[in-house]
Amino acid sequence: MTFATLRALHTVIGDALAEMEKVYRAQPGDRPLDYPSLDVPFYKNAKHGPEAEAAEQLASDPAVVVAASHIVAACGQLAASVHRPFFSLVEGAKAEHVTTCLQFLEASNTVEILRAAGPEGMHVDDIAHRIGELSEGSGKDASARVDASKLSHILRLLATYHWLREVRPDVFANNRLSALVDSGKTPEELRAAPEKKYDGTDGLAAFVAMCGDEFFKSSAYMTDALLPWTERATSLRKLSNKDGAGATSLTVREPKYESPFNFAFRTELGYFDWMELPENKGRLAEFGRAMTGARLWEVAENVIEAFPWNELPKDSVVIDVGGGVGSTSVVLANAYPHLRFVVEDRKQVVDIAPSIWGSTPHAELLGLGRVSYLAQDFFQPQPPHIDIAGVGIVSFPSVYLMRGCTHNWPDRDVQRMLRLLRDSAGPSTKLLLVEVILPLACSDDTEHEDAGAPLPGAERTLAPAGSPLLANLGKAHASEYLLDISMMAVLNAKERTLRELSTLALSAGWKVSRVTRARGSLWAYTTAEPA
Numbered sequence: 001m002t003f004a005t006l007r008a009l010h011t012v013i014g015d016a017l018a019e020m021e022k023v024y025r026a027q028p029g030d031r032p033l034d035y036p037s038l039d040v041p042f043y044k045n046a047k048h049g050p051e052a053e054a055a056e057q058l059a060s061d062p063a064v065v066v067a068a069s070h071i072v073a074a075c076g077q078l079a080a081s082v083h084r085p086f087f088s089l090v091e092g093a094k095a096e097h098v099t100t101c102l103q104f105l106e107a108s109n110t111v112e113i114l115r116a117a118g119p120e121g122m123h124v125d126d127i128a129h130r131i132g133e134l135s136e137g138s139g140k141d142a143s144a145r146v147d148a149s150k151l152s153h154i155l156r157l158l159a160t161y162h163w164l165r166e167v168r169p170d171v172f173a174n175n176r177l178s179a180l181v182d183s184g185k186t187p188e189e190l191r192a193a194p195e196k197k198y199d200g201t202d203g204l205a206a207f208v209a210m211c212g213d214e215f216f217k218s219s220a221y222m223t224d225a226l227l228p229w230t231e232r233a234t235s236l237r238k239l240s241n242k243d244g245a246g247a248t249s250l251t252v253r254e255p256k257y258e259s260p261f262n263f264a265f266r267t268e269l270g271y272f273d274w275m276e277l278p279e280n281k282g283r284l285a286e287f288g289r290a291m292t293g294a295r296l297w298e299v300a301e302n303v304i305e306a307f308p309w310n311e312l313p314k315d316s317v318v319i320d321v322g323g324g325v326g327s328t329s330v331v332l333a334n335a336y337p338h339l340r341f342v343v344e345d346r347k348q349v350v351d352i353a354p355s356i357w358g359s360t361p362h363a364e365l366l367g368l369g370r371v372s373y374l375a376q377d378f379f380q381p382q383p384p385h386i387d388i389a390g391v392g393i394v395s396f397p398s399v400y401l402m403r404g405c406t407h408n409w410p411d412r413d414v415q416r417m418l419r420l421l422r423d424s425a426g427p428s429t430k431l432l433l434v435e436v437i438l439p440l441a442c443s444d445d446t447e448h449e450d451a452g453a454p455l456p457g458a459e460r461t462l463a464p465a466g467s468p469l470l471a472n473l474g475k476a477h478a479s480e481y482l483l484d485i486s487m488m489a490v491l492n493a494k495e496r497t498l499r500e501l502s503t504l505a506l507s508a509g510w511k512v513s514r515v516t517r518a519r520g521s522l523w524a525y526t527t528a529e530p531a
């Protein structure tokens with residue numbers, strides 16, 4: 001039956017390709033629109049012809065996104081089926097090198113150097129020379145040079161994974177994937193002000209830098225943290241527990257490491273506290289930029305359709321808990337002028353948040369009191385009532401909105417924060433959680449069997465009926481499962497399945513009543529009501 005399965009996967013690819021082509025061919029114009037080529041970089045801040053622009057935009061069309069995910073899922077499954085298992089094993093066991101080489105690509109400014117070189121590309125000797133020149137801007141030794149013979153091997157691994165092109169022997173050029181890491185700065189700008197590399201960017205270069213540093217290094221210690229009694233983990237603790245003279249002392253207490261991050265950075269601090277140390281100032285700034293990049297995971301505007309906001313009465317209050325600078329509230333307040341939004345976050349965040357919107361059209365929302373800020377720790381009880389300018393005292397909010405917060409915390413902490421919201425909720429207050437919901441890798445036929453009827457919006461499988469694809473579309477959604485393990489490595493937290501989130505919410509007094517999925521990603525909008 002294996003050939004039948006392989007043929008079925010092949011058919012999935014053919015059908016999905018036909019679907020994508022249909023969408024592209026249906027576009028008006030003198031000649032059919034082609035899909036963006038992998039060989040051609042699409043730089044975000046460059047001027048593009050109307051065809052290239054239209055082709056890129058159409059790649060986000062919902063029908064194209066679904067077809068593309070079927071192709072990726074089927075290709076991943078086909079490759080896993082027919083590749084010699086030993087080679088798959090080596091690839092999995094050595095996958096860290098892809099992260100490392102991507103990190104190097106970004107840190108060495110090779111993408112910006114290759115952008116300036118154009119489609120003909122640049123020889124590794126010249127790339128190495130340019131990398132050295134740019135590093136002089138960072139105050140580095142002018143004689144610092146990258147070894148071109150090593151550089152070619154790093155770039156070739158990336159080309160092998162389609163992250164670049166080797167256009168001629170030892171000559172490399174950017175492609176559609178490497179262009180994603182482009183900061184948009186010229187090599188001259190990077191040389192003059194390397195510290196401004198991430199300023200005004202979409203954050204993806206900073207995201208690569210952060211993943212290659214804190215996240216990658218933490219992940220390397222995952223097994224030591226999960227199996228702390230093993231010899232490797234034990235010796236590691238001893239190694240990190242030396243006295244001033246460098247000798248291991250039996251009287252010194254063993255460090256209290258909870259997360260892989262703690263092992264990797266030899267600190268007992270949590271990630272966010274550690275980031276606030278003076279020596280991590282640069283990392284903290286990079287983190288802020290990287291979070292902008294991470295927003296590409298979920299289209300912020302999706303939240304407009306994710307909840308029946310228009311059914312809420314005039315002047316209903318939505319509390320955006322852990323709302324950061326208020327990006328989600330601003331999107332919603334523009335779409336629903338009849339609602340009032342209160343953005344709660346840590347004092348350091350709300351103190352600077354209004355200034356972020358200073359010269360933007362959204363500043364008016366703040367002036368009119370439609371969006372306001374409150375310094376509020378989500379591990380402390382909510383204020384007993386809400387005083388809204390122009391509305392007065394409101395006893396209960398209509399909605400507690402939490403976006404991207406629960407995945408940063410372990411279960412016990414999420415339970416605490418949801419319980420505090422439940423304690424101050426009214427009988428009709430809703431909780432809306434905007435987070436990734438991880439589907440299982442098998443069809444979820446038992447979901448909600450205890451609750452009787454299936455939960456509105458919950459899916460059993462994302463795979464097309466009758467196809468041999470994994471229920472979660474495997475490789476097509478790998479990025480969210482990788483994010484899940486990143487949360488575990490750095491924060492002892494996780495992305496959750498619907499089962500996990502529902503159980504956790506219920507333990508804090510909230511009953512999940514509905515879930516809707518964002519288009520083209522595993523982000524979801526989960527509504528819960530007082531249980």
Ligand SMILES: C[S@@+](CC[C@H](N)C(=O)[O-])C[C@H]1O[C@@H](n2cnc3c(N)ncnc32)[C@H](O)[C@@H]1O
Pocket residue numbers: 321322323324325327328344345346349376377378379402403404405408
């Ligand atoms: C991943 S961000 C999400 C921000 C925002 N909801 C969004 O979607 O853009 C997590 C937020 O939780 C906030 N946060 C962390 N600890 C907090 C606490 N104890 N109380 C309130 N907010 C906190 C952070 O400052 C940050 O803004």
